[in-house]
Amino acid sequence: MSDSEPQAGDAPARARPIVAYGDPVLEIECAPVDSFGEELRALVEEMFLAMWAVRGVGLAANQIGVDARVFVLDCPGADGRRVVGHVVNPVLEPPVVRELEVDVEGCLSLPGAHAEVPRLSRIAVTGSDWRGEPVRIEATGLAARCLQHEVDHLNGRLYIDRLPHRIRRELLRSSTQGSP
Ligand code: NI
Numbered sequence: 001m002s003d004s005e006p007q008a009g010d011a012p013a014r015a016r017p018i019v020a021y022g023d024p025v026l027e028i029e030c031a032p033v034d035s036f037g038e039e040l041r042a043l044v045e046e047m048f049l050a051m052w053a054v055r056g057v058g059l060a061a062n063q064i065g066v067d068a069r070v071f072v073l074d075c076p077g078a079d080g081r082r083v084v085g086h087v088v089n090p091v092l093e094p095p096v097v098r099e100l101e102v103d104v105e106g107c108l109s110l111p112g113a114h115a116e117v118p119r120l121s122r123i124a125v126t127g128s129d130w131r132g133e134p135v136r137i138e139a140t141g142l143a144a145r146c147l148q149h150e151v152d153h154l155n156g157r158l159y160i161d162r163l164p165h166r167i168r169r170e171l172l173r174s175s176t177q178g179s180p
Helices: 038-053 141-154 165-174
Strands: 058-060 070-076 082-092 100-105 115-120 122-128 134-140
Touching: 038 058, 038 070, 038 082, 058 141, 070 141, 082 134, 082 141, 100 141, 115 141, 122 141, 134 141
Parallel strands: none
Antiparallel strands: 058 070, 070 082, 082 122, 100 115, 122 134
8 A cells, every 4th residue: 555565575585474373472462562663664574474475364463473563454445456554553443334244254363264253344543654654544345354353463352252152162163273
């Protein structure tokens, strides 16, 4: 979405592995970022690379083991257009229209599992980029779902935490990572 996004060619040769469900780093409320600049840019690059390496559409920093409120996404909106970006210290705006959409959702930290989750069909998130400049991303469809999913991650919450207990248990059993 902006020229500040890293290009695939800039990426280091090896992508960092994605942290799997069960690791406590996925259950922490990630720390706000207060230092901007090159180090943060490098983290954002690493996150894009790790996400693209496994064909993901979104990734939160704690999914590569980093305790920082940052996420990246590369995900189609309801109109099919790609929403590509990163947000540091993201805050979801209260929805103008509270319309929920139920759709299938999965997570890179829980490979093999999917479940239907209700999410707001349109949402905007504000925060900053790696330089500390303000950013705002408004999205619909899968990209809106992704924004909510990634902010959940940064609050130590997985999509399975939004499921009824029984469905959650069955899902964890079916996941390749599954351990309830
Ligand atoms: Ni996830």
